[in-house]
Amino acid sequence: MTGVRLSVAERRAELLAATVEQIEARGVTAVRIADVAASLGVSNALVLYHFSSKERLVAAAFEHAAQADLARLRGILTRRTSALRRLRAAVRWYAPTGQAKGWRLWIEGWSAALREPALRAVTRDLDQQWKAALAEVIEQGTATGEFRCADPKGAALRLTALLDGLAVQMTAYDGAVSRARTRAWADAALARELGLSEDDLRAA
Known part of the structure; x- marks a missing residue:
């Protein structure tokens, strides 16, 4: 998905949906920023740009x-x-x-x-x-x-x-x-x- 330009709202929605999937798979305590980023093929920095922690x-x-x-x-x-x-x-x-x-x-x-x-x-x-x-x-x-x-x-x-x-x-x-x-x-x-x-x- 790295080649697709999304609006801020679309990107946030994509990140949130991916995070929900990761939480369901790994649990809240085990899920990492890196897991969310990897699932979408984006950088950790992009996730942190939209959500600071x-x-x-x-x-x-x-x-x-x-x-x-x-x-x-x-x-x-x-x-x-x-x-x-x-x-x-x-x-x-x-x-x-x-x-x-x-x-x-x-x-x-x-x-x-x-x-x-x-x-x-x-x-x-x-x-x-x-x-x-x-x-x-x-x-x-x-x-x-x-x-x-x-x-x-x-x-x-x-x-x-x-x-x-x-x-x-x-x-x-x-x-x-x-x-x-x-x-x-x-x-x-x-x-x-x-x-x-x-x-x-x-x-x-």
């Missing part, structure tokens, strides 16, 4: 990886249908049995964020965006009387905490939790948070 590169790569999923989540939550249908679709998609972010990548990120302030700031902000998007739709459904929830923000936190925890179990411990059980638990948790029966949820 490995820490900044990794933090930006995690943000890059999450933005597409956040856009997809918002697309689901703004569909022209009931709040209940939107929430169920979002929870199904976000759950470790769905098509949301690569969970191995995020478990790596959570671990590294304990030691990397730049990455911790990014992952905290992204986590807050996920929860805020869910809480907003829970508030909408509560206001229209579709369901009952006295604490939308708390409900969003509990739901995502459950799904994050199940993702760790499924990713780190093969066979610890089945896909069917994970999906059933996610549905049960959503119904409970909205003051509905599971039959009500299925009917939606």
